[in-house]
Amino acid sequence: MNIVKQFAFISVLHMLHWKVTLSNEGVIDSDLQSKTLNVGEAKAPRYLLYDVNPGEGFNLRRDVYMRVANLVRNLNEDAPWILVLPPWGGLYHWKSRHLDQTRIPWSTFFDLPSLRRFVPVIEFKELLKLMPEPVIDELYYLQNYKEGWTEFEDKMDIRDCIQNPYHFNEDRGLWEGWFFSYGDEVGVRKLTCVSLLGHSALLKPFLLHNTTARTVMTDRAETMLHDRFGDKNYWECRRSMRFSKALRDIGDEFRRKYLDSTDEKDNTVLHEDWTQMKRKHGEAKGGPYVAAHLRRADFLYARPKDVPSLENTAKQLKAVLKKQKLKTLFIATDAPKDELKELKDLLRDYKVYTFEPPKEVLETYKDGGIAIIDQWICAHARYFIGTYESTFSFRIGDEREILGFDPDMTYNRVCGDEDKECEQPSRWTIVYK
Ligand SMILES: Nc1nc2c(ncn2[C@@H]2O[C@H](COP(=O)(O)OP(=O)(O)OP(=O)(O)O)[C@@H](O)[C@H]2O)c(=O)[nH]1
Ligand SMILES: *[C@@H]1O[C@H](CO)[C@@H](O)[C@H](O)[C@H]1NC(C)=O
Ligand SMILES: [Mg+2]
16 A cells, blocks of 8 residues: 555544544545545554653754654554654753743644655644543653663563653542643553663564553653664655745745845755655755854853864854855854854854844744754755754754755864864765665
8 A cells, every 4th residue: 555545544544533423524535534444444543652851952852753753654564553743842942931832733843744744643732632531541661771781782671660750640540740741631541661772663563562552652762763874764754854834934035035045046946745856966056155053052061172162163164155155154053142243243254144033933933943944044055064963963964965965065064172173074865765
């Protein structure tokens, strides 16, 4: 069965399971419905929810999504499973404290039809509407092996909890926790700790055979590793993670208005359907500007050797601009305003731009949306230079691989003050087969 079609069945199926009345109301397309009935009765879909260590940032969370999405894709080879998208919120880096930045749906940031071309997904809010009561059947809290490990081998075992952030509410008979800020509006019937060493594929037989629960959540999902980092499946999943159209449009408008950059001129036209889009390295030209992602804030003390002073940063950027024969620089950074002003002063011979969101853009798309717009603009530059080991910079690199840039124009970083000829980033180049 064609995979896209299969997902259509599944999404209809999950409606049929809990909201049987829907079909009587004629909401479901009759053609789909008849197809569904062919395969439907036997297997109702199950739902996989997940969460990540609260300390992790936006860009690592995007990576964890990929590990879980690949697991759900594998599960679907044997039985219908739907991935439940954990609402965004409570991230340490989202500094606009005047905004409520919780319960943000994935559709604010990503294009759901694109995600669904890889794996069936629904928003958590939609799951709540489907469930008879807001109770998740089982939660598997992933942890390491208490005794550690000497030789790497794939293994998983049910173990006592080393620690876990959930607590049991005797009155409700349910486990309670953060649940994407839903707190005690939601609960879990059964909590089990699982020591895991290895790849996300390990969970497949377990989920298929060791539990029959309809709704299963795994927490600390970052504990599972990518099945095969950088292979075809990895890149298919990455390609499916298209940013929402609204955010792309804002970035494109900024490129057009200030950076003399349009997809037609720059050879970066996006195919509406990512499964149909395949670019060769060097096909994309990019807009006539250099983009720099300068991660500072906590990196200044977390990685002092790899983050240059502002003066040295300006010096390195000038050298790049000169070499690329460009006069325009776009900067994406988490640096405070005074640092950015100082940097702009040091670069006053060039046209330097930053994306300053209008109030209503910030209010609608929050700090996560602004970060995406910054990434989108960086992804379309002729030349990109990022920050050492920043996942924010890595995600820009992937985006440029998808668009078809020459890797020489992507895998660059600013060097620390004491490290003039620093090692350049590893090249995670795209593969299609
Ligand atoms: N708008 C904007 N936000 C940024 C920029 N750089 C960092 N941030 C913010 O800071 C966060 C960076 O955290 P992560 O997403 O964890 O990426 P990282 O810290 O670079 O990488 P890790 O080493 O994995 O923590 C982003 O999610 C943004 O919220 C930037 O250039 N523009
Ligand atoms: C899953 O079930 C099988 C068969 O009963 C068992 O051998 C295995 O240990 C179980 N897995 C875990 C992680 O408990
Ligand atoms: Mg971080």
